[in-house]
Amino acid sequence: xxxxxxxxxxxxxxxxxxxxxxxxxxxxxxxxxxxxxxxxxxxxxxxxxxxxxxxxxxxxxxxxxxxxxxxxxxxxxxxxxxxxxxxxxxxxxxxxxxxxxxxxxxxxxxxxxxxxxxxxxxxxxxxxxxxxxxxxxxxxxxxxxxxxxxxxxxxxxxxxxxxxxxxxxxxxxxxxxxxxxxxxxxxxxxxxxxxxxxxxxxxxxxxxxxxxxxxxxxxxxxxxxxxxxxxxxxxxxxxxxxxxxxxxxxxxxxxxxxxxxxxxxxxxxxxxxxxxxxxxxxxxxxxxxxxxxxxxxxxxxxxxxxxxxxxxxxxxxxxxxxxxxxxxxxxxxxxxxxxxxxxxxxxxxxxxxxxxxxxxxxxxxxxxxxxxxxxxxxxxxxxxxxxxxxxxxxxxxxxxxxxxxxxxxxxxxxxxxxxxxxxxxxxxxxxxxxxxxxxxxxxxxxxxxxxxxxxxxxxxxxxxxxxxxxxxxxxxxxxxxxxxxxxxxxxxxxxxxxxxxxxxxxxxxxxxxxxxxxxxxxxxxxxxxxxxxxxxxxxxx
Numbered sequence: 001x002x003x004x005x006x007x008x009x010x011x012x013x014x015x016x017x018x019x020x021x022x023x024x025x026x027x028x029x030x031x032x033x034x035x036x037x038x039x040x041x042x043x044x045x046x047x048x049x050x051x052x053x054x055x056x057x058x059x060x061x062x063x064x065x066x067x068x069x070x071x072x073x074x075x076x077x078x079x080x081x082x083x084x085x086x087x088x089x090x091x092x093x094x095x096x097x098x099x100x101x102x103x104x105x106x107x108x109x110x111x112x113x114x115x116x117x118x119x120x121x122x123x124x125x126x127x128x129x130x131x132x133x134x135x136x137x138x139x140x141x142x143x144x145x146x147x148x149x150x151x152x153x154x155x156x157x158x159x160x161x162x163x164x165x166x167x168x169x170x171x172x173x174x175x176x177x178x179x180x181x182x183x184x185x186x187x188x189x190x191x192x193x194x195x196x197x198x199x200x201x202x203x204x205x206x207x208x209x210x211x212x213x214x215x216x217x218x219x220x221x222x223x224x225x226x227x228x229x230x231x232x233x234x235x236x237x238x239x240x241x242x243x244x245x246x247x248x249x250x251x252x253x254x255x256x257x258x259x260x261x262x263x264x265x266x267x268x269x270x271x272x273x274x275x276x277x278x279x280x281x282x283x284x285x286x287x288x289x290x291x292x293x294x295x296x297x298x299x300x301x302x303x304x305x306x307x308x309x310x311x312x313x314x315x316x317x318x319x320x321x322x323x324x325x326x327x328x329x330x331x332x333x334x335x336x337x338x339x340x341x342x343x344x345x346x347x348x349x350x351x352x353x354x355x356x357x358x359x360x361x362x363x364x365x366x367x368x369x370x371x372x373x374x375x376x377x378x379x380x381x382x383x384x385x386x387x388x389x390x391x392x393x394x395x396x397x398x399x400x401x402x403x404x405x406x407x408x409x410x411x412x413x414x415x416x417x418x419x420x421x422x423x424x425x426x427x428x429x430x431x432x433x434x435x436x437x438x439x440x441x442x443x444x445x446x447x448x449x450x451x452x453x454x455x456x457x458x459x460x461x462x463x464x465x466x467x468x469x470x471x472x473x474x475x476x477x478x479x480x481x482x483x484x485x486x487x488x489x490x491x492x493x494x495x496x497x498x499x500x501x502x503x504x505x506x507x508x509x510x511x512x513x514x515x516x517x518x519x520x521x522x523x524x525x526x527x528x529x530x531x532x533x534x535x536x537x538x539x540x541x
Contacts, residue, residue, distance in 0.1 A: 013271055015272075019214075020241045026246035037066045046281070047285055048275060057082075057100055081111070085136060088129075091137055091139070091140035107148070112133070112151065115158030135173075135175070138172075142176075152173070154186045155169075156183065171206065183214070187218065188222065191221060214250075222250060223256055243255070292389070294484055309328060349371075349374055353365060358391075380513075384495050389511070390524075412439055415434065434462075445465055458525060462522075473533070493513060496513075498511075
């Protein structure tokens with residue numbers, strides 16, 4: 001990049017607004033549990049986004065429960081979503097607004113129609129009534145000391161059809177105290193030059209420091225449209241992790257963040273709430289999120305994909321070995337990714353050292369055990385293991401190879417029975433029973449557990465009695481369970497991801513892989529138990 005002099009003090013602040021838990025939840029096949037939402041919200045806060053839109057309180061039980069308690073964010077503003085008040089009633093008597101105001105949130109983002117076509121067809125009210133609804137809703141938010149945001153739905157289509165009315169809707173929000181007026185490309189059909197032209201025009205009526213962009217990806221231009229809006233004056237960008245969202249998705253924050261931080265056209269002029277450490281966690285965050293969605297990460301995703309910095313052997317690889325900048329637009333380490341070359345395994349070792357450091361394991365690069373661990377990791381990855389979303393399993397593997405995991409107990413055998421039968425009331429039920437035999441200090445003990453499924457029964461049996469170590473796991477519980485079929489068919493290899501928690505609210509993920517789903521699950525369960533013993537300092541045998 002050369003020796004450029006950048007006037008850091010002159011940079012303007014850009015604000016990142018994440019709507020993964022609200023707009024992203026409209027993705028086909030995506031259903032967030034309350035626990036999912038809490039975990040993802042924490043990831044977003046750690047990343048450094050400014051706003052986390054948690055959902056629509058009052059619209060469904062999960063969102064209402066999620067907003068019953070405010071997350072302990074370090075950085076982000078917890079935001080509730082809703083709609084402007086209905087015409088013909090006051091803001092104080094609107095049930096939708098009442099549910100939002102009952103939520104534990106610091107900001108409220110309301111969607112408002114700004115295309116007169118939708119006002120008349122979808123809402124069936126007059127243009128004037130719609131403007132009044134916007135104004136009174138914003139007033140009601142600010143009167144409660146909350147930060148007000150208005151998403152002007154279909155703004156760009158509305159502006160093309162009737163610019164005066166679209167502007168009137170936006171001004172109604174701004175003039176009545178909205179901190180942010182967000183212009184939405186709801187149908188996702190507007191192109192970057194149109195976005196820039198219209199955003200520039202709106203900036204003549206509303207300050208850019210109060211304008212945001214919400215772009216959908218129906219023409220594969222959501223990221224480009226967001227960047228065009230920033231160049232034209234917008235100072236808030238809305239998007240989602242990995243670009244999820246209804247239809248073709250939303251602007252992808254995982255692509256936008258590194259572009260804003262690493263490309264001089266933006267980094268010289270703007271700053272965000274994401275620091276260098278947050279940027280380096282981006283690949284990990286993206287892949288963890290995909291694991292939570294129970295889907296394979298996009299190998300060719302910009303910045304964070306496995307192939308983003310991968311080159312096959314040949315003249316390109318030869319050039320990269322000498323000068324990485326020849327075929328890399330940014331350093332992969334900046335975003336937590338790594339270079340992948342078939343001509344050398346040194347990049348793999350360097351990445352492994354970085355991962356060990358991240359989980360708190362210090363080891364010298366010359367330590368021969370590192371080569372053993374690298375071979376073990378590569379062998380397991382070829383079998384289907386993925387440690388991006390299961391830090392604890394990676395840590396436990398590393399500590400075992402390095403000789404740092406005591407032999408607390410040995411699992412001698414386990415057995416699972418599943419019976420489907422009619423109960424005394426004539427109702428068809430399925431009952432699972434598991435038997436686990438372990439030995440501690442040479443003494444064998446057998447435990448039996450029942451559950452609503454084989455994994456639940458195994459979990460119950462395993463944690464019922466491990467001798468003198470039992471006090472360390474009394475507060476351990478399984479809170480989530482995800483299965484991915486890796487290669488199809490009834491005999492397919494299965495990867496299981498398990499989330500565990502303890503009484504102090506700590507959470508961690510472990511992974512298991514096997515053609516047998518019960519065996520894969522048991523691997524992950526064992527890792528979780530042994531991690532708890534190591535972490536809490538259980539004495540060795």
